[in-house]
Amino acid sequence: MNTPRFGLRARFMLAAGGALLVVLLLVVLMLTRQAAVQKEVLRSSGEVVSQVFDQSVRERGTALANALAEALVNPLYYSDLSAIGTLVRNTAGQKSVSYVLVHDHEGRLIHDGSFDVAGYGQAMSDPLAEAAVQADRMLVQSSPSILEVDLPIHIGDQRLGGVRVGMELAPVRVQEAMAMQALAARMEDARSRQMGWIYALMALLVGFAVVMMIYVQRTLVQPIRWLGDAAQRIERGDYRINVQATARRDEVGELLRTFDRMSQSIARHDREVRQMAYTDALTGLTNRLAFREALDHRLAKAKSANHGLALLFIDIDEFKRVNDTLGHEAGDDALLQFAQRIAAAVDQEGGEDALLARFGGDEFVILIDSGERIVAETATRLAERLVLELGRPLQVQRREIFLGSSIGITLFPEDAVDATALLKNGDIAMYQAKLAGKNCFRYYNRAMDHAVERRLHLEQELRGAWGRDELRLVYQPIFRTRDRVLAGVEVLLRWDHPTLGAIAPSVFIDVAEQSGLIQALGPKVLRLACEQATQWPRNHLGEELFISVNVSPRQLRNGDLVSEVENSLHASGLSASRLHLELTETAVIGDEMLAVSLLEKLHRAGVKVWLDDFGTGFSGLSHLRQVPVDGVKIDRSFVAEMERDPDDLALTTAIIAMAHALGITVVAEGVEQEAQFELLSQRGCDLVQGYWLGRPVEAGELVRMLRPGPQALAAD
Incomplete structure (x- = not known):
């Protein structure tokens, strides 16, 4: 009101x-x-x-x-x-x-x-x-x-x-009275004439005020009131303003014409803003906001009409690597091609009322509304078509890239009856598709909720695990190939839960990464490893062992890595030359400018940096010239197939040669057989690690390994 x-x-x-x-x-x-x-x-x-x-x-x-x-x-x-x-x-x-x-x-x-x-x-x-x-x-x-x-x-x-x-x-x-009466009569007559003039002037003044009021009302108040009402309508979001055609040449006329132009411009911008607000700028598809509003409307309609809906939640597999290695322009190109393929599949298999939207990043959602109670058959056909179409290679920057997609499917009303639950279920089903090997689709079922609950439980337990001494450090030995001497160790984290038992690092590290707990755990692991390393004896050649500590991409991005390293070295007294930091290739390449800045600061502090899982990126070799690293760790997938796959052997040989040409140390991980060690040694690989060489041990066992005498590998 x-x-x-x-x-x-x-x-x-x-x-x-x-x-x-x-x-x-x-x-x-x-x-x-x-x-x-x-x-x-x-x-x-x-x-x-x-x-x-x-x-x-x-x-x-x-x-x-x-x-x-x-x-x-x-x-x-x-x-x-x-x-x-x-x-x-x-x-x-x-x-x-x-x-x-x-x-x-x-x-x-x-x-x-x-x-x-x-x-x-x-x-x-x-x-x-x-x-x-x-x-x-x-x-x-x-x-x-x-x-x-x-x-x-x-x-x-x-x-x-x-x-x-x-x-x-x-x-x-x-006579006096008569004279005074005559005088009074004349004065009264004069006063009456004067009052008549006064009354006439008052009437004229009132009339002038009324005329001025009408004039001001029509020429000033009415236009300004119209402007105020129009401004209030615009404020409420109603831009349907009647144009005020006026021939006035004064300031008010100019104001009315200016307001007309402004209201038309605002209405035009509002249409553009609404278009931008409800449309994805890159693909032109419906965006998250518009899709959510449409989903609420479709759900209300489906409830009243008593028919079903199906929601497909699509996530592009390995899409981050495109952005990290080829750049965001290539990523945008890949997204456009995916959007076109998805739209074509929806047009052919999804039905007339299907709604496609880009939900954000590399995620797409499809709502199938066939008007029937059962839509699972349509959703299955569409998901099969999408897996096939999105699994075909993409041509991006004259390169052929294979990505694929993971699709989660959830149904209304079988799985959920509101939009929030429906989207959550689709996301859970999509995540299960990724766990199943990617490039496939999975229907939501209630058992998936238990997996999510277990993950949330692990996250909750992990938050207090360090304080309860459930987390411990173990050390993977690293040997030099030329003399087979123990030169250093890789620091690994293990979690022994009192009821769940030993939890695989791949599980809880992923939980820590996704939840952000890694940013709290990483500095603690680094400091404890530095403190323990200062208590180790030298090897039989009198050399101090280096320690190699893995650093999360989150730690790299938050900008505190250098100060955390300096604090750990200062608190423990460990020499900076004995500390090696392992960063994943994709983490470094994903934000190259930040990585270069941080690595230069670490180099000035005397700390060395290695690239872990090297060779799994799209163009890792081309980035070695831009990123100042001291070593690269050849991914275990290449080492495992060197004997049987000539391509893997050739690629490993090329990595070693190129790295040495750039003055970079090469470490091979996953050495499980002597033949693998010999191949790497022949090609000049500097350092190796793997179960054939030595399994991860705790600090006490490592000290015992160092004390007796030579720690060189015995040749079989």
Whole structure:
């Protein structure tokens, strides 16, 4: 389930909403501020208007008071009440005048404009009277409803009295209110027009944001979302991407076109990678991965359809020698020819649904699915055809090579019901074919599992055999042919198991090689042999015996051989010249560059190197010039047939002559008869070993052989 994504569109909407919110807040703040300013303006305008109207009333009252005071001087001086009344009534009749009072200098009322002047001669008692009587100049005082202007009347220095003119404030306040209402109405009208513009601008801004959102959605978010979805599909392995045809000339358009090209390139590379992943690069056959998937599918189908399958496991015999002696190009050529022969046989004998695959290296597997319950007959015919076809010689680099094949056959459901067990059984059956002499086929049976179990048991027992002192060293004597004197010994390993008894070296050495235990056993054997050799006496000629120790190809390849040799020599005190190392011919030739480097280091340390089983390789003689060795051991198969087979005698003679020409010592092994010894001696073979000369002995017996006297062979 996809988790919610906070994508570009959501981000843009959030940004646009945020921007609109900020603008709205600014507008609200501006409107709030504008309302406050409007109120402040109205308040200030009210104050100004009030001041204007108050000033107008003041000025009018002052003018009326001044004019009346001047006019009342004479009538007041002569106490002409009639004239005073006339003047007072004229002034009182003016607009906004509330009252007019004339008083004497003591504050007694003289006239108020009425005809009967009811309060004449009485002291004025209203709140403003006292200040008005005492004023010696113009005085303006007010109450909530009246603005009064008081002005004293003098004639010369004599004060005659005074006049009080009261102006009504109510009409003024009404005019003020009307003026303020008009001002407020105008300001509200202006604010309404301004708000209309603001609302229009806000609507325009929102519309612009919506348009921009749609534009960004179509031109940016949508293409990027498509790119993201397409990238996720590619990540899931779905390369079926619809091409985005676009005429855009901007960066996004270029990105879309580039992504289209990239997706097509990825899809093409995916097809190529799948082809490479499921196809063997050399032969073009189905590879291990594809075969395993097909096998699982076929097994499920066979279970549901209730029919059988047969699996043939093929391994090329002696194929490693092709690579080791002729090179990997020759090995590839041989593999191709084998693959072609196998494919032709499968086409003819395997049926339409047969599946052929290269399982790795020199191994091939065939799955037969005939759609019937019994497929053993088809598997047998195919195996017979394969043994015949693969046993014919191959033409590789203008050479004729005979290899052959070992084939194991296992059946479903008789032998196994799952792919892993079926492949294991086929491998076991193939291994049994090799044990049976190679170039043949064997059907799997459950007894083979016991052989595998026994091999695993041997491996487990072998892991602790050295610590339990079950392994011991014996020494095969090696004699010089020219004087028949014991010159050295070959170090051999023996295993005496407490329950299984003596186990043949060919068995447990092979187990050690296959399991990798030889890499742990080899250095122990080397060190113990060096330690024991330092305790041996010299031969009757006063010479110290050399020891010849076999070295596994695994020891050669792991790169630690030189340090292991140096440590053994240092720990034991054995002279390096007394140590000879035996390497198989195929081990040296298989990785010639590494071998040359290691052998040169061993030579500098004073150790000598021999090639064991010499002559069994395809081109061993041609490699003697490249690989720095000190000696070669002629394989026992040539020595055994020298008397009866002229070819073996000729080849042995050639090996001795060529080796001597290169300054290389020759050792012959497997000398079982005196005639063989004589033939080798006549042809100049330097050293010999075999049961006719002496069987392998333990260290104590070897010491006894050296002590009595001469150890030369007695001539019969």
